[in-house]
Amino acid sequence: AQKITQTQPGMFVQEKEAVTLDCTYDTSDQSYGLFWYKQPSSGEMIFLIYQGSYDEQNATEGRYSLNFQKARKSANLVISASQLGDSAMYFCAMTSFSGFQKLVFGTGTRLLVSP
C-alpha cells in the first residue's frame, strides 16, 4: 500500500520569499511517480510538477521545484518568489507504475501568502 504524509496543515510566507512544503511517502514499489497539485478556493485541482522515481535530477517547473530525496522518501515542494496568487491548498500525491494508475493523496497543506 502507498501512503503520503503532509505534516504541515498550514504554512505562512511573505510575498517574494521562498517556501518549502513537506511531503514524505511510503511504498514498497520500485517504480512510482510523485505529483504536486494546487487547489485554490475555487476548488479546481491544478497540476504543478511531477517527479519519477527513476529521475536522478530534481524536477523544476518555473517557480516550482521538487526536492526529491529517494533514500529519505521525501518529495518536498519548493516555491520560490511567492506571489499572493499562490495562496491555496497544496496536495502531494503518488502513483505506482506497477498497477493501476490511481493517485494516493496526502491531507494537504494550506499556504497563505501575505503582502
Add this chain to the structure above:
Amino acid sequence: GAGVSQSPSNKVTEKGKDVELRCDPISGHTALYWYRQSLGQGLEFLIYFQGNSAPDKSGLPSDRFSAERTGGSVSTLTIQRTQQEDSAVYLCASSLGGFTDNEQFFGPGTRLTVL
C-alpha cells in the same frame, strides 16, 4: 482545447434518492478516474477506467456506488439510495494513460449535498 467537464456543478438531493454525476474527459485521454473529496476523508480514489480493460473499482465505498464509461469517453457515477455521508465534492480526472509522467487533469467537480 477543452478540459475535463463535469455536470452538474452542484446537486442537492434528499436522503434515499439516487443521483447521477457526469464526466466528459479530455478528448483522446484513455484513462478516466473518479475521486471524492470530503472534510473527514480527504481525497479518496473511487474508480478507474483504462481503455477497454475492466475498471478498477477498489475504491468504491459501498455497493450503492457504481460507474460506467460509454464508448471510451463519457462516464457516469451513480449513487443509489444516497446517505448524508455521501455529501462531498466528486472529482473526475483524465489522462493519456501512459505508465510514466501520467499527469491527471481534473474537472471542476460536482458538489453533492444530501439532506
